Amino acid sequence: MGNSRGVRGWRLTALAAIAWGLFTITVLHIISSHDPIYDTLSSYTITDRGEGMLGASVLSVAVGSLAVLGALIAGGVPMTFSTKALLMLWALGLAVAAVFPASYPPSPNPLSGDIHLYSCLIAFASLPGAAITMLEPLRGTAERVFVVRWLKFGLAAVGLFAVSFLFVRLDEAGVRPFHVLTEVLPVGATQRLTLIANVALLLVLLRIAVRTETARAAVLVTSAPQP
Template structure:
């Protein structure tokens, strides 16, 4: 007869739960920040929400939670048995550390003028956005060719291009809206990847024992 032990997908499940909870908490925190703020989500960037009372804490908590969820997702991919190349690790860590750095060093505004912090914030955000736009192409099979992941990979690339245009050419596009579209594509890619991991996890090879 044939027996099989727990699959690698089973070992990935706690990491997937942690990833979904952390990312979900980050999204909830951003939603609360929008509710308590009177800023314009179409024209105001998320970074500007740090000017709202309590905004630095809420925004920072959201970014750090999503970063933690992303690292948990990386651990889930490894636990599920997917062979990840160096590029995938670099992308995950650049995205996550970029979010953490952006959370720890808020953007600089006339109302809260900190030029050094503002520069770190801008470079950290740029690194995070650009790295995640490349994530889909670094994934192993069958994740890289998963239809939903392919679509969201293209959306992340389109989102970061639109945000780049709105940032470099103010007034051409509403920067707040393009940033949120880019972030929605990024988070959508992470959540979809988390869902795909469970069903694409290579099963543990079965061992044949004498009956």
């Protein structure tokens, strides 16, 4: 029962933090004049309305992600050290990216911008990596199916975002043909698709934690000596 309460507490904390982060960023999209199709989330650092909401949203998701890790541990989900480390890197990358905003005019800060960029790269690479490292420990379980299903969607989303981001960089470098490609595969849209995929994985992991804890509790009840 103590372990069950632990999973429940972590789960509620994770859901509350992630929901608040999504709510905040949704409101920011509504009140800001940025274009969600072509503008990256980082560009909301400089906005006509809702200043500071982006950082608050990202920090909230980072806290929720740590709570997801807590739920997995409390639920007894089999994980390697790599899985735990990658989930922590995902949360840490988000937190650092929130503290060090991207660099944009009229107040550019190249150092903060570089830290923000590499923190985001670490975060976006770490979460799919964590999902991949869970495949072997979960082999032969129904929970593995949930992770495999997410990987098909999540890796496709991350791949599209990586390609669209590369197109933007090449376009900024003056390579003309890539300007057309940035219109065909807008980086804002692919980044938001990746965000949806990441949140979906966090919810999948929460479901795995609950199912694993429930299954373990059922085994304990079954194996307990009858009076």
